[in-house]
Amino acid sequence: MIKITFPDGSVREYKEGINSLEIAEQISPRLAKEVYSATVNNETWDLTRPISTDATLKLNKWDDAEGKHAFWHSSAHLMAEALESLYPGMKFGIGPAIENGFYYDVDPGDGRVITEADLQPIEDKMKELASKNLTFTRKDVSKNEALTFFSKKGDEYKTELISELTDGTITLYTQGNFTDLCKGPHLPSTEPMKAIKLLSVAGAYWRGDEKHKMLTRIYGITFPKQKLLDEYLVFLEEAKKRDHRRIGKELELFTFSPNVGMGLPLWMPKGSDLRQNLINFLTGLLRKRGYKFVTTPHIGNVNLYKTSGHFEKYGADSFQPISTPQEGEQFMLKPMNCPHHCEIYNATPHSYKEMPIRMAEFGTVYRYEQSGELHGLTRVRSFTQDDAHIFCRQDQLSNEFKSIIDLILYVFRIMNFNDFSAQISLRDPNNKEKYIGSDENWERAEHDIIEAAAEKNLATTVVLGEAAFYGPKLDFMVKDAIGRKWQLGTIQVDYNLPDRFDLNYNGSDNQKHRPVMLHRTIFGSLERFIAVLIENTSGKFPLWLAPEKAVILPISEKFNDYARKVLEILNNSDICTLIDDRDEKIGKKIRDNELKRIPYLLIIGEKEIEKGTIAVRKQGEGDKGSMKIEEFVSFINSEIKKELAF
RNA sequence: GCCAGAGUAGCUCAGAGGUAGAGCACUUCCUUGGUAAGGAAGGGGUCGUGGGUUCAAUUCCCACCUCCGGCUCCA
Known part of the structure; x- marks a missing residue:
């Protein structure tokens, strides 16, 4: 007999x-x-794998990540079987479960192309196979056996994977007529796969390397119940409605024009107001925290970026330098603010007594992003960073770092970004030539970040190879409507640029010392931040951020004169207000202005004129009753105060 | 940059080798109203751009541009 311990501690x-x-x-x-x-x-x-010793056991159902993972991983195998039967000779890459569903990378071979039109027949085949209730069986084989099996089949991608495996035994899983190299685990059979949907096809480089062949990736998702699939598809539809590109157009916040250039956002008046509200908000926070604002040009001499290392690292993949007509001097569009800030630092001598120096700028930078990378406002070629650089002494670093974490968390809380993740991005230890600076500096910087995050009890994941070329980072990511993660805030510890720019301060020993530099953003870029904000709010911005706070709706044209008087009072009270004096019925005006997500609708008719009031209707909530105009002004101001009070 | 798809009115989309359509928006008129769509009439399109095939191309073919989904990249 063996003893099995369950998660609740019970033993059987x-x-x-x-x-x-x-x-x-x-x-x-x-x-x-x-x-x-x-x-x-x-x-x-696998559920069917025999247990031969005392063990702890947790049974994973749909709601457990491990349960879903097995479900979707098995689904990937089912799709592969369907593909093999419909496209004989197709070669298989990898087919993992992912956060929402699964994919398989395949090479259709000899000029065959799979497009979205081909998905339905594959899906149908999967359903047919699933209903056969095929069992998954696991088999241990030797490396040689595995190699023989897959080379006979002509699956060169599989043999490549196997030849790199060092394990003595390799596991194969078989269901129906399909056998795959796989660690598992899998479902006992295909029977639970009741609802199947193939979502999209895309290209994907073999092993994620652009020098390798591009395979065809097919994405799909499956569920144990049709109802769950239906709900998921509804969710995707709803998410599309929250897409910032769609809402940005609808609410006239920003636009793009091929005549200006791809990836170069044009901010329309309302979008500009929204940006300005964010800038004013953050400026206030930073001034209270001792930041000083600077302003630097949009171009800089190419030598500046040679000094910083940016030119060597990114020069070839940047907008190419422009030159002066007479002297041929070369200038680059500014890809980063830090070199400029270093020069400001160096413009005056510094004493240890004035540290830390916190230098902030809403700095617009220009980066050449590959055309296929551009994506609405989240990935653009011109964007404004809420950038700051903190020059401090080593003994101040930890506190500075932690107070930036606090500031980021504070801002995220106000924005209601509760579902964020924090990632510590370190150097790839096997690829050190990608980075500048000494091992010693890197180890110090990585240690500083890990320690600060730990002291703040921040839940983080550590990812190797994601550091900036000059230093490691702590990145804060927030998801968009369909769950894609975007980096917003970032804090970076940098011992390298201070060396390269020969930054100094005079210590208490009257000797020159090297400051440490922290790079940090909170929004990241205004463009990306607004994109994520739009998707998280569906464009229903909190009152303090809304570019337009209220709209006056006269019941009929008879009341337009009074309405215009109210409009003037509100606008003079700094409450950005509009008037909808169209010849439409009140129901229509309400509907149209609700759809414009204006926070307050102010209805004015006979009764209001008599009493000198306005009837207030809150967006999404309906009638709030009447109040005097001055009352409304103080009401709005107190609402804004509440939103910003933390 | 790579793989795949798409581009028709301001927006959302239908359409077909032979004079280009709907809804919403817009303009004008009627209506003057009380909390999510009142009625009527009207204007608006080099069918992304450039080539080719054809008696005829917005439709078929090629190239380019832009957009969408991924991959790679992301200071």
């Missing part, structure tokens, strides 16, 4: 060699139907 005895599925069946037949994988001694296993 079973005969040796029992599997997780049998255990689930003994607990309840219904549980056995709903369970997809097992976590045995902290390893995820």
Whole structure:
């Protein structure tokens, strides 16, 4: 007998060699139907894999990440089987489960192309196969056996993967007529895959390397119930409505014109007001925290970026330098603000007593992004960073770093970005030539970041190879409407640029010392931040940010004169207000202005004129009753204060 | 940059080798109204751009531009 310990701490005895599925069946037949994988001694296993020693056991259902993972991973194999039967000779790359569904990278071979029009037949084939209730079986084989199997099949991608595996045994999984190299775990059978949807096709380089061949990636998702699939498809539809590109156009916030150039956003009046509201908000916060604002030009001599290392690293992939007509001097569009800020630092001598120096700028930078990369406002070629550089002494670094974390969390809280993630981005230890500076400086900087994040009890993930070329980063990411993560705030520790720009301060010992530099943004760029903000709010901005706070709706044209008087009072009170004096019925005006997401609709008719009031209607909530105009002014001001009070 | 798809009115989209359509928006008129669409009439399109095939191309073919989904990249 073996002892199985369950997550609640209870222990039961079973005969040796029992599997997780049998255990689930003994607990309840219904549980056995709903369970997809097992976590045995902290390893995820197939349900049908026998357990031969005492173990801890967690049964993973749909709501467990491990359960979904097995479900979708098995779905990828099912899709592969369908593909193999419809496209004989197709070669297979990798086919993992992902956050929402799964994909498989395939090489259709000899000029065959798979397009979205081909997805339906593949999906139908998957449904047909799934309903056959095919069982997944696991088999351990030697490396040689595996190589023989896949080279006979002509699956060169699989043999490439296998030849790099060092394990003595390799596992293969088979369902129906399809066998794949795979670590598992898988579902016992295809039976639970009731609802299947293939979503898109895309190109993907083999092994993520652009020098390799481009394979065809097919994305799909499956569910144990049709209802869940339907809900997911509704979610995708709803998410499309929150797309910042769509709302930006609808609300006339920004636009793009091919005549200006791709990736170069044009901010319309309302979008500009929104930006300005964000800038004013952050400026206030930064001034309170001792930041000083600077302003620097949009171009800089190419030598400046040679000094910083940006030219060597990105010069070839940047907008190329422009030159002066007479002297041929070369200037680059500013890709970063830091070199300019270093020059401002160096313009005056510094004493240890004035540190830290916190230098801020809403600096517009220009970067050549590959055409295929551009994406609405989240990836553009011209954007304004809420940039700052903090020059400090080593003994001040930790506190400075932590107070920036606090500031970012504070701003995210006000913006209601509760679902963010924090990532520590370190150097790739196997690729050190990608970075500048000494090992010693890197180790110091990485240590500083890890320690500061830990002291703030910040939940972080560590990713190697994501550092900037001059230093490691702590990045804050927020998701867009469909769950794509975008980096907004970032804090970077930099020992390298101070060396390159020969930055100094005079210490208490009257000797020259090297300051440490922190690069940091909170919004990241105004463009990307606004994009994420739009998708998180559906364009229903909080009152303090809304470019237009209220719109006056006269019941009929008879009341337009009074309405215009109210308009003047409100605008003079700094409440940006519009008037809708069209010849339309009130219901129509309400509908149109609700759709414009204006926070307050102010209705004016006979009654209001008599009493000198306005009828207030809050966007999305309806009638709030009447109040005097002055009352409304102080009401709006107090609402804004509440939104910003933390 | 690479793979795949798309581009028709201001917006959302239908259409077809033979004179270009709908809804919303816009203009004018009627209507003067009380909390999410009142009625009527009207204007508006080199069908992304340039080539080619054809008696005829917005439709078929080629190239380019832009956009969308990914990949790679992201100071």
